[in-house]
Amino acid sequence: MINDQKDGDHIFPPFLLQYWQIVLRWKFVIGGITLLALIVGLVATLLMTPKYTAAARIEISRDQKNVTNVQGVAPDDGRDLEFYQTQYSLLESESLAARVVRQLRLAKSDTFFAQQGVSSSQLEKLGPASGAGAAGSGREKLAIDLLLHNVTIAPIRNSALVDVQYTSNSPDLAAQIANTWVQQFVAQSNDRRMASTSEARKFLEGRLADLRMRLQQSERDVVTYASQNGIVALTRTQGMDGKTQTERTLASADLEALNTALAQAISDRIAAESRANAPGARGTNADAINSAALAQLRQRRAEIAAEYAKLMVQFEPGYPAARALNEQMKALDASIAREEGRIASSRSNDYQQALAREQILSERVTRLKNDLDRQQRATIQYNIYQRDADTNRQLYDALLQRYKEIGIAGVGADNIAIIDSAKVPDRPSSPKLFLNMGIALLCGLALAGVATFALDQIDEGLRDPGDINRLLQIPLLGSVPTVKEGKPFDLLSDTKSTLAEAYLTVQSNLAFSTSHGVPRSFIVTSTRPAEGKSTTSYAIATVLGRIGKKVVLIDADMRNPSIHHMLGIGNISGLSNFLAGDNDWAPLIHGGQVRGVDIMPAGPMPPSAAELLSSDRMSMLINRLFERYDHVVIDSPPILGLADAPLLARSVEGCVLVIEAGGVSVRGLKSSLARLESAHAHIFGAVLTKIKEDHSGYGYGYSYNYSYGQSKS
Template sequence: MNDNSSLIPMRGPGPMGPPPGEQAARGAALGMRPLVIECLHILRRRKWIILVVIAGALLAALVVTLLSRPVYTATTQVQVSRDENNVTNVQGVESENAGRDLEFYQTQYALLEARSLAERVARGLRLGENEDFWNAHGLDPETIDAAAVRTGQAADPRAAGDVRENAAVEMLLENIAIDPIRGSALVDVSYSSFDPELSAQIANAWVNEFIAQSIARKFDSTAEARSFLEQRLEELRGRVEDSERALVDFATARGIVTLASNTGGEGSAQFRERTLAAENLEGLNEQLIAATAARIEAEAIASGTGAAQTTPTLASLREQRALAASEIAQLSVQFEPGYPRLAALREQVATLDAAIAEEQSRIGGEAREALQSARLREAELRARVNGLSGEVLSQRRDAIQYNIYQREADTNRQLYDSLLQRYKEIGVAGVSASNIAVIDPAQPPQRPSSPNLILNLLLAAIAGSIGALGLVFVLEQSAEGVTDPSKVQELLGVPLLGSVPLVPEGDNPGELVADPKSEIAEAYFAIRSSLAFTTPQGVPRSFMLVSSQPAEGKSLSAMALALAMGRTGKSVLLIDADLRNPSAHSYLGTHRQFGLSNYLAGQDAVAELIQPVRENVDLLASGPSVPSAAELFSSERLRALVLRMAEQYDHVIVDSAPVMGLADAPLVSQAVEAVVFVAEAGRVSARGLNSALERMVAAGVPVVGAILTKLDQRSSHYGYGYEYSYDYAARSERLPVEA
């Protein structure tokens, strides 16, 4: 028997191999496939489950759609503007920019779904008493009343009406839908029921009540302001009356009579009232100034220096005398003094001089009389001005207090007028047009909105797909067996030597293994090739096949490997060490009348116990049944037999009993160089397989690899492995591997 240290241990520590954990990680990394390919493999492997789940979902959707009562949805489209049309051009209580907040539209949408609005609609349409409303939602109002009576909510008819109204409100809220149109100020208000006419009626009523509620809310928002202003106006009215009464009483007591009011410059806030005394003083002062001017003029006339000494008559007389004197001067040059004409002219000049003197005397007398009169008038006016000046000065001293009363009265009056104006403005501010406008009122729909067969089938397909994927995920996660060859290294910690397809039902596995052209034979040939790389010397000289439980394909694998090696020209001895349930003889068409049990019992003629079964392949059958196989394996005879046969044959293959529940396999493993673990795909959980491997590792013999049997060839999950293995096997037949 060869030294076991020459092998590369794949399970447990050994002198020539890396630790098991490192080997597992390395094997897992090599066996990893892209996640997309992994998912595609799972989907193809579980395709019937997925199809059944999706088909069930589609069938359920079809049945539900056909049995569902048609629902009609009516939609009213409204426009909710940020700025409202201000008809009165009067600012209201709320800020003009209040509607520009980012929360404006969200607030409007929430108000459209408010319970208070549903209550207004229910009361306005009297839905609690409307039998058509309940029928349009598939409800019986009597059932609601009975439920209210049972719960004690309706003890009298009025309470029963309230219960119906509350139920109608809940029904409205359940069936109303507010859908804003993105990027616009438009909102679709939709209502759904079994009655198209009722759906349109409620959708329109909902919008109308919303507009009415919005307008009412604006008026209500000014109620508190109007109440406050009314109180303040009442207070200011009393203060205005008191202040004006005090002003009049003071003016009466002090004899202050105001005539008119005047203001300061443009934009000035100053205000002043003129009294009767001041007005009289101003008039007398103007008359005094005029009288003084008249007296000065009269003095000038009286003194003869004034311009008033010359009158039109006097001027005419002086002009006539000047003409007559001029003519006398001319005639005196030509004629004698006694010339008649000169004498006449001299008489005329003397007459004119007398007339001028008389006129001057008359003017002087009148001037003296005017001067006297002007002096008397000036003195009289000055006396009266002096008297009024004292009175005005006294009133000016009283004007300080008078102005105090005046300002208080004016201030109170201004406050009162301002509040009264604001009160009137608030009263008309609500007349502004609503910022909500109906664009398209709801019309009774001609076709039902649901159930929608196409949409329901699409949703069912999506839900079925999600459910199917979830089910596949659960099945994959709950599957404890090893079903993926690429996961053998990761789950078991040993390398995968190869995978064997499931034998089609009705076929003889023994015949398929014996046929070199069959897929199973090619799979085992690929496994034989993988065994050639498990040790530096190639295929182990002696190895055993073991499984965790019976009927996992262990015996068939042992025979198939023996035949595959025999076809390469190697001499192989197959030993059936499964004394409890032998099957190698049946696969090879021989008997077990004698065999291993005879040798272990003491017969030394081994050659008589070996049966030639195929070219280069001999069989040592299990032999007759024995009462205690473990006792026979406890001796050194099996170890000595394997050592002797390894010298006569190129390879010795031992078919052992299952590991779990029996002590045979660990005992048999002491006689061979290596162990090959056989596991049926998906049958035994990974925990069970690891437990069996741990028992074999505890025996101290390296496990060089695992064979995954009975893989469903129809599943694409394993197709890649098959194609690779079979192609490799075909090339191996053309170029035999020496091991």
């Protein structure tokens, strides 16, 4: 931060010296108001009635001790902050205060009301103590309000302990109410827990009766629908979610058995068909080879053929014995042929039987598949009934279990315990002399500060435009009213607005400040920030542009630029770039925002704006701009605390000083003018801004601080 110094003679910023001067000037007023406040505080403390505070300490456990290890109705969500905040609110509840009032019968005790500072006239308006109806309720309401007003709940940090404090004019009454308060809090907590358990049991009883009827009806629907649709479940399983699942029915079991038999019949038919259609010579198939009868016949024929061959060696075929053997061979050949024919006929019969069996099984499987398909379609509705029964059974079992648990959930130790009972206090808790005197001192200093501020503003504020020439000896270029509605830049675009008319007057008066009319180059500055210098510089440039002049507006406030914000243009490059050595100034100018007016923003914030302005590049820039523009208007930083404005004043024809009505003291304005005159700056005049109907009550403090990467002195 920049620490303002005045000519290097002081180590404190000017605004601190200004405040110190104000204190010295009004020191008697400050001292008198402070002393009066201390006297009032002392007298008030001595006149106060002594009050006594009694405190009872309780412990509120987060987790309730449960003997049965069964969770109660109230949820345990683990949020300690909300739990304890709820308990503190319950300790301050009106219902708890009402229990204390009824327990101690405070509504009928005139002594209680007297000790709490209630006058007898107020009690007479509420009616007699034994009255009923509105009178009785009025006294009870008053007693409750008194208790709530005087009770204090003080939690002990980082613990489960809470102090319940009660303050009264009577020490005995304070202790009695504090003890009764914690006792009733424990009783209220027990009553609330038991009431919630009782209500939960009643609710569950009704729900159980309803679910019992629904469970019976849903199970009856399952059995009835299964009987109507022939669904016979052989096996059932119950999943982890409690849902009953039918895995095997009678129809599916029958189909499975028949399907197995059909597969076997198909296999047998294929085997028989392959045997019947097997290629090869007759009698060479497997059945013929494996036939015992056929083997015997063939063996017998072989033996006879052997004997016949022996006879043919010695005899002719006509030999009787040989002829007999030949007849036997023919008879055996005929028997062998008949046996082979029988075997072939047997293979065909086997194939036909296998085919018939396959067809019968296939028809039965088809019929059973149709029956099973019908059952499966019926199973959809069956499963719906079954799921309904399962759901009702689960709900019934869960509610029945919860009903049993709630019956024993209340059997547990209370989570609220009274640690220390309140004792009768032996000394008053208020009034506290030193505390009251400290408060009185602070109030006195605050009142003295307000009074000093008001007096100083009344004495130093610049309120009338005519005072500018009289007190500052500079011309008044014009007065600008304050903007009550809308933005200044929007009003300046309307040539019929009062703000635009005011700045047109400023431009007209500025034209008479030199022999050649409006100065070709000038800066617009002020004593402190937020006096309207940026708006004034923009307004003057706008008015000059409207009359056909080519104007460039330069934002030279490189510490706190604002023109680019007002006009919505970028500030990537600007004046600081040229002052740092960039000679190409044309790309740094933005046009098209206002007719006849171009803008050069401040550019990136430099490490030291004063060093850049100390060079001759500012004068070089203005001379180059004169080649294209008729006027150069510069928005300068404020004067006090900074060297920028005097340095800029060396490069232009003169200065226009912007003064906020009632903003800066005359002494501050004179100091600003002195700094400009020390830099040999020509002052064309002043513009008084923010004129209001009532100019009283303005201050004159000023400051203007800028942030840098490093501190500057």
